[in-house]
Amino acid sequence: MTDNTSCRVVVAEDNTLLREGLQILLERNGFMVADVVGDAEELIGTVRRLSPDVVITDVRMPPDFRCEGLTAAVQLREEQPGLPVVVLSQYIEQSYVAELLDSPGGPGGSRGAGIGYLLKDRVSDVAEFADTVRRVAAGGTAVDPAVISQLINRRQDPLGRLTPREREVLSVMAEGHSNASIAQRLFISDAAVVKHIGNILMKLDLPPDDGRNRRVAAVLAYLQGAVR
The missing domain is CATH 3.40.50.2300 (Response regulator)
Structure with a gap:
């Protein structure tokens, strides 16, 4: 222009x-x-x-x-x-x-x-x-x-790939809350929680067939990043 x-x-x-x-x-x-x-x-x-x-x-x-x-x-x-x-x-x-x-x-x-x-x-x-x-x-x-x-x-920090909302979801997940509880606390739908968690697992390079509990692995990644 x-x-x-x-x-x-x-x-x-x-x-x-x-x-x-x-x-x-x-x-x-x-x-x-x-x-x-x-x-x-x-x-x-x-x-x-x-x-x-x-x-x-x-x-x-x-x-x-x-x-x-x-x-x-x-x-x-x-x-x-x-x-x-x-x-x-x-x-x-x-x-x-x-x-x-x-x-x-x-x-x-x-x-x-x-x-x-x-x-x-x-x-x-x-x-x-x-x-x-x-x-x-x-x-x-x-x-x-x-x-x-x-x-x-x-980009060297996997958690850095997450959006602010995904970080919020992961933070509440780290406290041990279920999907329904996360939705209630963040005032979003259950479907939105499922979508965010799927994005989190993908961005943290946690494929569904790697033999680990991906939810636990995501929480561990969050806790490790929180104490750096």
Whole structure:
């Protein structure tokens, strides 16, 4: 996308000064800011309504300031495969970054296409930032080198392959709870628990024919990782 006057952007940032600063910066560089929002729920609703060309979102947003913005980005990419997203963060949220990079890249596109993940304290060049947004909007990828480095290290840890929800399921499983109890504690369906456990066993390289109790082996892997 070379003509950024036709590039419609939605910005999600809970900090008012930063939100307005991003809007001014983008408009001065030729983008059309379709809307600015302050939380993840607004982001999801606004993107569904406006179908922008690119989304720029913070990671930690109201109400809990954990990974709401990044979770919303993953959800929107699932709903709209290939939706370009630029994530701005003070932190490297490894599991969610991996999930975002593995999200659908649209018809004929590779997974992870149209994604940017930038650390706020390393974004200092306005022109470079604008070019990054253009590149992501056109289906490119822009990931901070520090993020790439941590993701490479993460792949050496089998538990690092798990999503945050899968880690939650494994954590409750390690406490000795049944599938039904896990579902009740995490407020998810029994079917969802079965799916998550299946994903956990697969990601921990525990095939069904290796002669071990895979559930116990998964718990042992979790406990070993917890004490490192």
